Amino acid sequence: MLELKDLPDAHILKKFADRYPDADIDRVIQFLTFLRVATDLSNGLDRYLAAHALLQGRWWVLVLLMREEDSCSSPSRLAEKAGVSRATMTGLIDGLQRDKLVSRMVSFKDRRQMLVKLTSKGQAKLDEVMPEYYRRVRQLMTALSDEEGDMLMQILMKLNQQAQVFD
Amino acid sequence: MLELKDLPDAHILKKFADRYPDADIDRVIQFLTFLRVATDLSNGLDRYLAAHALLQGRWWVLVLLMREEDSCSSPSRLAEKAGVSRATMTGLIDGLQRDKLVSRMVSFKDRRQMLVKLTSKGQAKLDEVMPEYYRRVRQLMTALSDEEGDMLMQILMKLNQQAQVFD
DNA sequence: TGAAATTAATTAGGAAGCTAACTATAATCT
DNA sequence: AGATTATAGTTAGCTTCCTAATTAATTTCA
Incomplete structure (x- = not known):
């Protein structure tokens, strides 16, 4: 959902942080950026496949x-x-x-x-x-x-272990 | 798409590697795992939101x-x-x-x-x-x-710069 | 000024995902 | 053996996403 180019500015962040004190800005940005990059890559893959009617x-x-x-x-x-x-x-x-x-x-x-x-x-x-x-x-x-590839897999495994946080 | 629990075994990997020599197994696994973890988290978020009719x-x-x-x-x-x-x-x-x-x-x-x-x-x-x-x-x-959070952002930025590889 | 091009939003039609309800077959358990 | 339960697949109806076509309003420019 989040477009990387318009991450909220400081003023908006303060508005949200004041109203919702549980917000941890850095971690929310990590989370949303993760979802957004994955969505963009997934859409890219779909565009490639669509050129072959899949x-x-x-x-x-x-x-x-x-x-x-x-x-x-x-x-x-x-x-x-x-x-x-x-x-x-x-x-x-x-x-x-x-x-x-x-x-x-x-x-x-x-x-x-x-x-x-x-x-x-x-x-x-x-x-x-x-x-x-x-x-x-x-x-x-x-x-x-x-090294980054290895680190990525390590991070993905840790996130995957938390997959039920939203349940 | 990929379920983490059934990554292909060695025999299947060989079948694909023989037929498609351009496959780089480790990197394909990184890519598919990335998409799968993101999909699982996204679905989790949807389940949470759905409990509030969103x-x-x-x-x-x-x-x-x-x-x-x-x-x-x-x-x-x-x-x-x-x-x-x-x-x-x-x-x-x-x-x-x-x-x-x-x-x-x-x-x-x-x-x-x-x-x-x-x-x-x-x-x-x-x-x-x-x-x-x-x-x-x-x-x-x-x-x-x-450190892992910082590394994740660095990795996401690098992947994001490649977002057009599928075009 | 008036025709052409652009822009904003919507509609139509389709794909891919879901849950819940249904049909048919198979398995279980008195 | 017969009733119940479980399993496999599909259908129906919904949401969210897309592209392409449509409608209406604004802007451009000859």
Whole structure:
């Protein structure tokens, strides 16, 4: 949400600090900047993927399927691994199936379950998208030194341990 | 997208590395972990706000309005500061107006322009939400030492300078 | 001054996320 | 075995985000 270019000025900060004495300005700025940089990068990734008729959700389903031995999984397993609800996964698979990037079959072991399979067109789509994706990620992350990269992971792990502070 | 708990194992990594030689595994993991931790925190913030009938987009509009001298701004300025499209801002303001947290008036200087004003109910909503928000942000970010906090800002600035790698 | 270009906001239509409710199948437990 | 419970997937309806097209008002400039 926060645009980096207009962080609040001293006068505004005082207004908020007076009304809300629990505010810790430096830490709020760290938090908001973290969310904003991540959002910008996420939007950038979506713009790249959109040039190939994908967005993160659908692209990640293809990646997860390629990870499987037989390029096959079920909606609920995909939902869990992608970190989205099953309902959302139904919608993502619908779109991918429409574009013929995956196919759906009923499992004959358990007739409640569907099997989603990466098609050859889906694999071709990944082959089209992934090399450039990897090059760009490398270019992005090499802005950090090895030490900064290590420090980043350490920081992310600490923040991740606090992930439930908002619950 | 990536669930931290199921980072790909060595076998899968090799499959991807063989097919996509440009992949730099460590840096890809840093990148995906960064996005995932940010997504988890963002979702956490939304869960907190949802308990007060808000989500980040609408909440941020209220914060931006409170920053103004007269608690007033225009949709386009709000859109720019919040980093969303004007169309999105129209929708956010619609919802806030429905809940009587903001009011809309036509500007009499420029009749194309609307003025959006934080209502007293909107200010009350902020007073209800912000103190606990600040306490939780502090609790979250104090997981980092002062040095780690500084390092995080330095890293975020470097990543932000690369924000156009995906364009 | 009057046509053209610009600007502000909205509408229309679509994607991706959510929860809650529903259907169908499978598993469990008297 | 039959009733209950649990699981897999989908549907319905909502929010928030987008782009492109539209409407209305203002500004520019020939």
